[in-house]
Amino acid sequence: MAVYTEVSDEALAAFLTAYDIGRMVAFRGIAEGVENSNYSLRTTGGDFILTLYEKRVDPAELPWFLGLMDHLARHGIVCPRPVAARDGGALRPLCGRQAAITTFLPGVWPRRVRVEHCAPVGAALAALHLAGQGYAPTRANALGPAGWAPLLARCGDVTEAVQPGLGTELHAALDAILAAWPAGLPIGHIHADLFPDNVFFLEGALSGLIDFYFAATDILAYDVAVCLNAWCFEADGALNVTKARALLAGYGGVRALSAAERAALPVLCQGAAIRFLLTRLYDWVNTPPGALVTRKDPIEYLRRLRFHRAAPDEHAYGI
Amino acid sequence: MAVYTEVSDEALAAFLTAYDIGRMVAFRGIAEGVENSNYSLRTTGGDFILTLYEKRVDPAELPWFLGLMDHLARHGIVCPRPVAARDGGALRPLCGRQAAITTFLPGVWPRRVRVEHCAPVGAALAALHLAGQGYAPTRANALGPAGWAPLLARCGDVTEAVQPGLGTELHAALDAILAAWPAGLPIGHIHADLFPDNVFFLEGALSGLIDFYFAATDILAYDVAVCLNAWCFEADGALNVTKARALLAGYGGVRALSAAERAALPVLCQGAAIRFLLTRLYDWVNTPPGALVTRKDPIEYLRRLRFHRAAPDEHAYGI
Numbered sequence: 226m227a228v229y230t231e232v233s234d235e236a237l238a239a240f241l242t243a244y245d246i247g248r249m250v251a252f253r254g255i256a257e258g259v260e261n262s263n264y265s266l267r268t269t270g271g272d273f274i275l276t277l278y279e280k281r282v283d284p285a286e287l288p289w290f291l292g293l294m295d296h297l298a299r300h301g302i303v304c305p306r307p308v309a310a311r312d313g314g315a316l317r318p319l320c321g322r323q324a325a326i327t328t329f330l331p332g333v334w335p336r337r338v339r340v341e342h343c344a345p346v347g348a349a350l351a352a353l354h355l356a357g358q359g360y361a362p363t364r365a366n367a368l369g370p371a372g373w374a375p376l377l378a379r380c381g382d383v384t385e386a387v388q389p390g391l392g393t394e395l396h397a398a399l400d401a402i403l404a405a406w407p408a409g410l411p412i413g414h415i416h417a418d419l420f421p422d423n424v425f426f427l428e429g430a431l432s433g434l435i436d437f438y439f440a441a442t443d444i445l446a447y448d449v450a451v452c453l454n455a456w457c458f459e460a461d462g463a464l465n466v467t468k469a470r471a472l473l474a475g476y477g478g479v480r481a482l483s484a485a486e487r488a489a490l491p492v493l494c495q496g497a498a499i500r501f502l503l504t505r506l507y508d509w510v511n512t513p514p515g516a517l518v519t520r521k522d523p524i525e526y527l528r529r530l531r532f533h534r535a536a537p538d539e540h541a542y543g544i
Numbered sequence: 545m546a547v548y549t550e551v552s553d554e555a556l557a558a559f560l561t562a563y564d565i566g567r568m569v570a571f572r573g574i575a576e577g578v579e580n581s582n583y584s585l586r587t588t589g590g591d592f593i594l595t596l597y598e599k600r601v602d603p604a605e606l607p608w609f610l611g612l613m614d615h616l617a618r619h620g621i622v623c624p625r626p627v628a629a630r631d632g633g634a635l636r637p638l639c640g641r642q643a644a645i646t647t648f649l650p651g652v653w654p655r656r657v658r659v660e661h662c663a664p665v666g667a668a669l670a671a672l673h674l675a676g677q678g679y680a681p682t683r684a685n686a687l688g689p690a691g692w693a694p695l696l697a698r699c700g701d702v703t704e705a706v707q708p709g710l711g712t713e714l715h716a717a718l719d720a721i722l723a724a725w726p727a728g729l730p731i732g733h734i735h736a737d738l739f740p741d742n743v744f745f746l747e748g749a750l751s752g753l754i755d756f757y758f759a760a761t762d763i764l765a766y767d768v769a770v771c772l773n774a775w776c777f778e779a780d781g782a783l784n785v786t787k788a789r790a791l792l793a794g795y796g797g798v799r800a801l802s803a804a805e806r807a808a809l810p811v812l813c814q815g816a817a818i819r820f821l822l823t824r825l826y827d828w829v830n831t832p833p834g835a836l837v838t839r840k841d842p843i844e845y846l847r848r849l850r851f852h853r854a855a856p857d858e859h860a861y862g863i
Contacts, residue, residue: 228575233655234745248747252652253584256547256573265572265584267650331586333571336552426553428567 228254230262230277230320237266237275240319243310244326246270257422260438262322265329272329274305277322282438284323289364291315291325293357293414294437298328300356302349303433305330332425332432338456343468345431346424346456347449347475350416353434354445355480357414366417366441368500370406373399376503383510388524395499398530402496407444407489415448417441420455446486449476450493453542454501454529462528470543487539494533494542502526547573549581549596549639556585556594559638562629563645565589576741579757581641584648591648593624596641601757603642608683610634610644612676612733613756617647619675621668622752624649651744651751657775662787664750665743665775666768666794669735672753673764674799676733685736685760687819689725692718695822702829707843714818717849721815726763726808734767736760739774765805768795769812772861773820773848781847789862806858813852813861821845 238249247269255263255274262277278287291307295315298306305327307315316323335342366372377384377395384392416423418439425433449472457468476482505523536542557568566588574582574593581596597606610626614634617625624646626634634644654661685691696703696714703711735742737758744752768791776787795801824842855861 231655234652235656237652249652250650250746251648254575255584256575265574329570331569333553333556333568336550337554427569 228256228262228264229279230322232262232264232275232277232320236320240317240324241268243312243317244308245311246273246308246326266326273308273326274329275319275324275326277319277324279322286364287316287323287325289362290437290440292362293360293440294327296360297353297356297437300359302353302356303330304437305433305435330425330433330435332427334422334425336421338421338468340465340467340471341429342421342424342426342431343456343471344475344478345426346419346452347472347477348479349424349431349434349475350419350448350452351476351479353416354413354448360414363414363442364440366415366443368417368439368504369441369443369447370403370496373496373499373503374403376507380503380506380510384506387506387509388527391527394527395502398495398534399499401534402492402499405492406496407485407492410444410446410486410489411483412442413445414440415443415445415451417443417448417451419448419452444493445480446482446489447493447497449473449482449486450490450497451500453490453494454497454526457542458529458532462525462532464532464542466543473542473544487544490539490542491533491536494536495530498526498530498533502530547575547581547583548598549641551581551583551594551596551639555639559636559643560587562631562636563627564630565592565627565645585645592627592645593648594638594643594645596638596643598641605683606635606642606644608681609756609759611681612679612759613646615679616672616675616756619678621672621675622649623756624752624754649744649752649754651746653741653744655740657740657787659784659787659790660748661740661743661745661750662775662790663794663797664745665738665771666791666796667798668743668750668753668794669738669767669771670795670798672735673732673767679733682733682761683759685734685762687736687758687823688760688762688766689722689815692815692818692822693722695826699822699825699829703825706825706828707846710846713846714821717814717853718818720853721811721818724811725815726804726811729763729765729805729808730802731761732764733759734762734764734770736762736767736770738767738771763812764799765801765808766812766815768792768801768805769809769816770819772809772813773816773845776861777848777851781844781851783851783861785862792861792863806863809858809861810852810855813855814849817845817849817852821849 251267253265255265260281261279264275266273266275294304295307297304308326309315315325423436457465459465502523505521509523570586572584574584579600580598583594585592585594613623614626616623627645628634635642742755776784778784821842824840828842
């Protein structure tokens with residue numbers, strides 16, 4: 226839950242004068258999202274989300290993210306669309322932060338993943354990959370393979386404190402992952418964080434995707450691996466093969482995975498597991514006790530990582 | 545900011561079947577309110593607030609609060625109105641809490657109080673007092689004069705730790721307040737917590753009052769004293785007499801304060817100041833470091849208390 230920057234009613238009213246979306250009607254902080262401050266904003270022109278970008282987001286990268294969202298929205302993906310001010314810009318300062326207004330998406334994210342969520346998520350991810358093809362600018366994945374070893378190094382000694390032997394295990398796993406990391410797989414724009422809280426459903430159908438602020442240009446099948454980690458494991462750490470099969474079938478129905486992409490799934494899934502394990506570990510260690518953010522257990526991803534390391538081939542995922 | 549109880553989309557969908565307000569469209573936690581969990585809820589029938597009552601609220605008292613809100617809404621006060629389920633009830637269990645759906649109010653609360661807010665607040669408070677007259681059930685004010693000595697006792701030794709001499713000063717002040725506490729002033733239902741974050745404005749006009757969960761049956765003029773404390777002091781601790789005069793004039797234009805009520809303002813203001821000082825002190829001491837609630841500085845109210853103790857009579861408030 227997150228509202229890091231308090232926006233006064235006066236500052237907001239002044240901000241809105243730059244836009245053609247009418248006058249303020251209601252304005253409430255949203256208790257979701259961990260990276261930025263989000264407000265639900267109603268004006269006489271409709272419903273919007275106001276986002277203030279906090280310190281984890283590089284302001285220089287914001288035009289890329291907003292440009293991608295705008296491109297995707299224009300190409301059939303239901304996602305928040307940046308609202309241009311009268312001067313044509315989608316970004317402007319508010320209360321010491323860069324801020325943007327985006328369209329409001331109806332829907333509710335699934336607190337408990339069911340099998341029937343997984344095929345639509347796979348299909349939406351594939352549609353996103355196809356729709357992203359026409360967006361020319363690229364963004365290196367700061368949390369991709371090249372970022373993992375430095376991240377592990379920054380966790381340092383505390384890794385052992387979280388769980389004895391964890392540091393040794395992670396170093397060995399990371400060495401193996403990087404050695405086996407595939408080259409030559411199809412590249413494109415990936416969401417890179419398509420967890421359940423970033424996918425809305427409405428009356429049983431997927432109604433939108435949100436939170437593109439980890440998006441990057443990287444291996445498309447790696448995005449599938451992120452989703453397998455995020456959607457297809459049960460609370461006890463076991464893969465739900467039915468969910469995995471549904472997710473992959475949903476994806477494949479929109480964009481076919483090549484034989485090489487399928488064969489790479491175990492190592493891509495290992496990479497995705499270690500990526501979330503490492504950022505959770507880093508946050509676990511670095512989140513001050515008084516922070517407004519709930520820390521997520523890194524060990525959950527250690528269990529996934531071990532599963533993926535033991536997977537002999539892509540058939541482990543039900544295909 | 546507060547969402548203490550996470551409500552799953554499935555639990556909410558099941559809950560909504562008891563109501564005639566259509567199907568779920570959107571559902572977001574609201575990062576405001578410190579006592580209960582609040583969600584912004586949109587259905588095909590409109591916009592609502594879903595509140596889950598947390599541990600500070602006695603479930604046995606909820607019908608009184610909801611009944612008051614319903615009564616006030618039917619008598620011209622713009623406040624959240626409980627939505628009855630098909631069985632006629634406004635309260636039902638959800639995720640282990642009692643929960644209610646109320647109507648959505650447009651408007652934004654003023655982050656910085658300006659003089660022009662004060663007369664409307666006074667007028668709305670007086671209108672609330674008049675509208676409340678027809679609501680027969682009563683509720684003793686747990687945070688009224690009878691509650692202050694026990695509250696101070698529960699703060700105990702830590703009072704001195706917050707500021708040396710504070711305990712002695714508060715005991716002396718409380719003795720004087722209780723000795724001078726007025727008898728025979730008009731009684732009625734009071735809001736008892738009408739701070740700026742509980743008052744919405746829209747395009748310069750007051751658009752609604754929220755958060756009635758401290759409401760009680762007590763001295764009406766004490767509610768005025770709460771508002772003088774909440775709306776009319778500057779950040780440096782000084783009374784803004786222009787704001788106080790505006791608030792009192794706004795009140796008096798709707799319901800005239802008697803000579804006895806006006807004369808009692810200094811001691812009523814002392815009481816209101818010590819009430820918020822004591823609960824803030826208690827929370828300051830008892831809020832765990834990891835809590836999702838921002839602690840409020842109790843000393844701010846020590847400065848107000850001292851001002852009121854030095855006030856020779858009601859003319860100190862600009863009347």
